[in-house]
Amino acid sequence: MKPKRNYLLLVLKGIGMGAADVIPGVSGGTIAFITGIYEELIRSIRSFDLTAVRMLLRLDLRGFWRHVDGGFLFSVLAGIAVSIFSLAKLMKYLLDEHPIFVWSFFFGLIIASSWLVAREVKRWNAGTIVALAAGAVAAFAITVLSPAATPDTWWFVMLSGAVAVCAMILPGISGAFILLLLGKYAYIIGAVSTFDLPVLLLFVVGAVVGIVSFSHLLSWLLAKYHGMTVALLTGFMVGSLNKIWPWKEVLETYRDSHGVAQPLVERNILPGAYPAVHGGEPASLGWAILFMAVGFLLIWGIDRGAAVLKRRRGELQNNRTER
Numbered sequence: 343m344k345p346k347r348n349y350l351l352l353v354l355k356g357i358g359m360g361a362a363d364v365i366p367g368v369s370g371g372t373i374a375f376i377t378g379i380y381e382e383l384i385r386s387i388r389s390f391d392l393t394a395v396r397m398l399l400r401l402d403l404r405g406f407w408r409h410v411d412g413g414f415l416f417s418v419l420a421g422i423a424v425s426i427f428s429l430a431k432l433m434k435y436l437l438d439e440h441p442i443f444v445w446s447f448f449f450g451l452i453i454a455s456s457w458l459v460a461r462e463v464k465r466w467n468a469g470t471i472v473a474l475a476a477g478a479v480a481a482f483a484i485t486v487l488s489p490a491a492t493p494d495t496w497w498f499v500m501l502s503g504a505v506a507v508c509a510m511i512l513p514g515i516s517g518a519f520i521l522l523l524l525g526k527y528a529y530i531i532g533a534v535s536t537f538d539l540p541v542l543l544l545f546v547v548g549a550v551v552g553i554v555s556f557s558h559l560l561s562w563l564l565a566k567y568h569g570m571t572v573a574l575l576t577g578f579m580v581g582s583l584n585k586i587w588p589w590k591e592v593l594e595t596y597r598d599s600h601g602v603a604q605p606l607v608e609r610n611i612l613p614g615a616y617p618a619v620h621g622g623e624p625a626s627l628g629w630a631i632l633f634m635a636v637g638f639l640l641i642w643g644i645d646r647g648a649a650v651l652k653r654r655r656g657e658l659q660n661n662r663t664e665r
Contacts, residue, residue, distance in 0.1 A: 349417045356421020361429045363510050363517055371511045376455050386411040387557035445588035446630040450637030456579040458645055462572045470573040477577020485585040492525040496544050502526040503545040504552025588630050589616045
């Protein structure tokens with residue numbers, strides 16, 4: 343018998359994923375891994391197969407809901423949607439007003455997450471080390487690519503949705519940053535803010551096709567080559583730290599949907615060089631280290647709390663068995 347689920351907790355985890363996905367540089371997949379729902383999420387998305395289609399055609403809605411684990415998936419997706427359409431504004435404010443603190447927090451969070459995910463690799467060998475290095479190099483390369491000018495045609499909007507949503511479920515690779523590289527971040531964010539339904543529908547259709555297709559591949563890799571796949575995902579997270587470094591110099595900007603200049607191409611600089619580049623604005627190194635520590639300890643605390651709850655559940659089950 344399946345344990346009773348806390349759907350409110352699943353919604354909160356979805357909110358965390360949504361908040362991460364709107365930030366160019368942070369991945370919702372990372373949050374899914376941190377909160378322990380990553381593999382279940384991939385399995386649930388993968389279940390949208392021919393069997394699910396047949397159930398829908400027969401109007402077997404109850405069977406379809408069970409097949410795709412609808413309660414789990416709906417709760418997570420509801421949290422993501424709530425976050426994108428509400429918390430996104432708060433995250434944008436924080437990034438505009440306190441960028442060093444936000445990036446420092448996520449920097450510490452992802453360092454801790456990389457360490458925790460790496461522990462899932464049961465045996466380190468040449469294959470897993472190569473996978474780790476390949477993931478780190480790939481993610482680093484993606485973070486230094488320059489955004490491109492691309493068309494606003496229907497097929498490219500769908501393609502952008504498919505590619506970006508695949509990145510969103512990969513730890514360490516930001517879907518929002520992929521949209522920046524494709525030249526579609528401002529366009530899609532503008533469509534969200536103005537609720538441009540035709541553009542949003544094209545993007546969602548592309549996203550659905552992309553995530554269902556990609557989840558089959560990812561689920562197969564996790565089942566057949568779990569250690570190497572987790573090592574690769576760990577590498578993605580490590581490589582993404584280049585994008586999340588708190589101290590940056592803006593080299594190029596773009597205009598968002600409100601005509602406000604936003605960073606487009608940046609390079610990392612040392613804290614000591616930050617005041618000179620930013621007109622005397624302090625680097626806030628002490629506060630940055632504090633926020634990094636908060637991010638790290640938050641993940642460490644979640645992990646310790648989950649371990650304690652798991653141990654207590656095991657003890658309760660043992661006691662029931664003995665009785």
